Amino acid sequence: MMSQSHLGYGLGLRSPHYGHFLNARPKSVDWLEIISDNYIRAHAGYHDMLCDLRTDYPIVMHGVGLSIGTTDPLDADYLSALKALADRVEAAWVSDHLCFTGINGQNSHDLLPIPYTEEALKHLIPRIHQVQAALGRELVLENASTYVEFDGATLSEAEFFAELHTRTGCGILLDINNVHVSSFNHGWDARGYIDAVPSAAIKQYHLAGHTDHGDYLFDTHNAPVADPVWALYDYARSVHGERATMIEWDADIPAFEVLEAELDKVRAR
Amino acid sequence: MIYRHQLEQLYEAATGRGAADMALFKPSRGNILTPQRRLNIYADGYHERLKAAVAADYPALAAFMGAEAFDALVAAYVEATPSRHWDLNLYPIGLPDLVSPGPAKDLATLEAAIVAVFWAADSAPLTTADLSGIDDEAFAQMGFKLRTASHLLSFEAAPNAYLTAHRAGGPAMMGAGPEHLLIVRHDHEVHRHDLEPLEYDVLTRLSQGQSLTDAIATEAAAERLPHWLGRWLTHGFFNKS
Numbered sequence: 117m118m119s120q121s122h123l124g125y126g127l128g129l130r131s132p133h134y135g136h137f138l139n140a141r142p143k144s145v146d147w148l149e150i151i152s153d154n155y156i157r158a159h160a161g162y163h164d165m166l167c168d169l170r171t172d173y174p175i176v177m178h179g180v181g182l183s184i185g186t187t188d189p190l191d192a193d194y195l196s197a198l199k200a201l202a203d204r205v206e207a208a209w210v211s212d213h214l215c216f217t218g219i220n221g222q223n224s225h226d227l228l229p230i231p232y233t234e235e236a237l238k239h240l241i242p243r244i245h246q247v248q249a250a251l252g253r254e255l256v257l258e259n260a261s262t263y264v265e266f267d268g269a270t271l272s273e274a275e276f277f278a279e280l281h282t283r284t285g286c287g288i289l290l291d292i293n294n295v296h297v298s299s300f301n302h303g304w305d306a307r308g309y310i311d312a313v314p315s316a317a318i319k320q321y322h323l324a325g326h327t328d329h330g331d332y333l334f335d336t337h338n339a340p341v342a343d344p345v346w347a348l349y350d351y352a353r354s355v356h357g358e359r360a361t362m363i364e365w366d367a368d369i370p371a372f373e374v375l376e377a378e379l380d381k382v383r384a385r
Numbered sequence: 386m387i388y389r390h391q392l393e394q395l396y397e398a399a400t401g402r403g404a405a406d407m408a409l410f411k412p413s414r415g416n417i418l419t420p421q422r423r424l425n426i427y428a429d430g431y432h433e434r435l436k437a438a439v440a441a442d443y444p445a446l447a448a449f450m451g452a453e454a455f456d457a458l459v460a461a462y463v464e465a466t467p468s469r470h471w472d473l474n475l476y477p478i479g480l481p482d483l484v485s486p487g488p489a490k491d492l493a494t495l496e497a498a499i500v501a502v503f504w505a506a507d508s509a510p511l512t513t514a515d516l517s518g519i520d521d522e523a524f525a526q527m528g529f530k531l532r533t534a535s536h537l538l539s540f541e542a543a544p545n546a547y548l549t550a551h552r553a554g555g556p557a558m559m560g561a562g563p564e565h566l567l568i569v570r571h572d573h574e575v576h577r578h579d580l581e582p583l584e585y586d587v588l589t590r591l592s593q594g595q596s597l598t599d600a601i602a603t604e605a606a607a608e609r610l611p612h613w614l615g616r617w618l619t620h621g622f623f624n625k626s
Binding site: 160185230236263264268301334 | 396435468474507
């Protein structure tokens with residue numbers, strides 16, 4: 117029997133597949149992940165749809181707009197709307213990324229890396245507490261794919277995550293593809309990264325495709341999971357055990373059957 | 386605070402808005418990728434992401450202007466307009482401000498209004514049942530507030546006809562106007578209602594807070610009111626409260 121946090125194997129709910137989920141209710145998908153930001157301002161028709169799907173699928177909320185790392189104040193309206201949506205869909209958990217998306221009132225709509233320093237920890241820890249208090253639940257943070265590192269970091273990314281978990285109780289969404297992409301781009305040891313993440317903090321695994329530009333990898337979510345990512349996923353499971361796992365596919369979205377086949381590969385491992 | 390400075394420097398470079406202090410970034414992997422090239426990955430992505438978001442909301446304008454002119458317009462918009470909201474869906478709405486007056490601006494304004502109405506807050510519609518039991522005198526003094534998710538528009542050209550033809554996939558030609566429209570979200574769908582000029586005038590007055598009596602300023606409008614009122618209530622033109 118799966119534990120409460122190991123929901124099984126899920127997919128991201130994307131608009132081309134709304135009709136299939138609503139009409140066919142495929143049992144090959146154990147749970148759904150929604151992009152929180154696409155729904156918190158959406159009209160009631162979308163909320164009705166999510167509540168309808170919630171009767172058959174646990175829903176996990178995954179955001180891109182929290183900007184936990186920025187030095188701008190946290191957006192109280194955003195947090196309030198996020199909580200309202202989480203309550204409405206009875207979200208199994210709420211995640212976003214360890215990053216900043218903007219600063220001084222401007223937004224890049226990208227997941228920009230932060231420096232992994234003591235000063236950054238001191239900045240983030242009270243903000244994570246503030247978010248968790250506003251949401252009334254644990255915040256789960258994902259490792260983003262990155263293309264640049266700050267010089268002078270005193271902690272590795274995995275060590276930074278471990279400190280955040282220890283000092284705030286936040287969870288970790290371990291994106292295996294992102295570990296692979298960032299490790300390639302920065303010359304990190306991907307298995308060493310996996311080893312350094314605290315098992316108890318890991319709530320979920322993400323798998324996705326990326327694009328190989330030769331001298332760097334780019335996180336595109338538009339292709340099947342690559343072989344090295346499958347291997348790293350197997351390694352992560354051997355170190356940390358099974359967790360709720362989902363396939364992210366956000367561009368050039370294929371037919372549902374393609375995603376279902378990709379999910380079958382996860383289930384068969 | 387070093388942390389804030391580090392973030393500001395990365396943000397400037399990652400959005401292509403300024404040069405960063407390169408000493409802040411790590412030359413890793415044996416300098417295979419220079420820090421500047423790494424920052425360019427972000428800057429290129431920033432421009433492509435915002436341009437794609439804008440282009441997705443103006444398909445008819447793109448067809449009307451042609452790819453080259455439209456791409457130049459979108460690039461100019463992204464260059465001139467930093468995003469100031471976490472919701473990327475709202476970013477494209479300001480594009481019409483960059484278009485010179487004329488049919489293209491009318492079409493841009495129409496497509497922007499459709500996006501704005503789609504993302505506007507919910508409100509309950511006023512229905513015929515809500516008016517039952519109200520006597521004639523009270524009815525005449527009532528105010529009617531347009532739906533929160535609505536835009537009242539008037540154009541010199543005929544962008545709505547163009548948009549309809551474009552969406553149908555046939556040849557679209559921009560005709561002469563004027564056109565008067567109410568864009569309203571009702572029953573979770575965005576609808577475009579063509580309005581009579583007089584009807585547009587009455588709805589404008591109502592949206593400015595005039596009572597029904599004051600808004601119905603002419604005999605012609607009074608004659609048309611029963612017909613309009615039925616349509617307004619059926620299609621959810623007004624907020625319930």
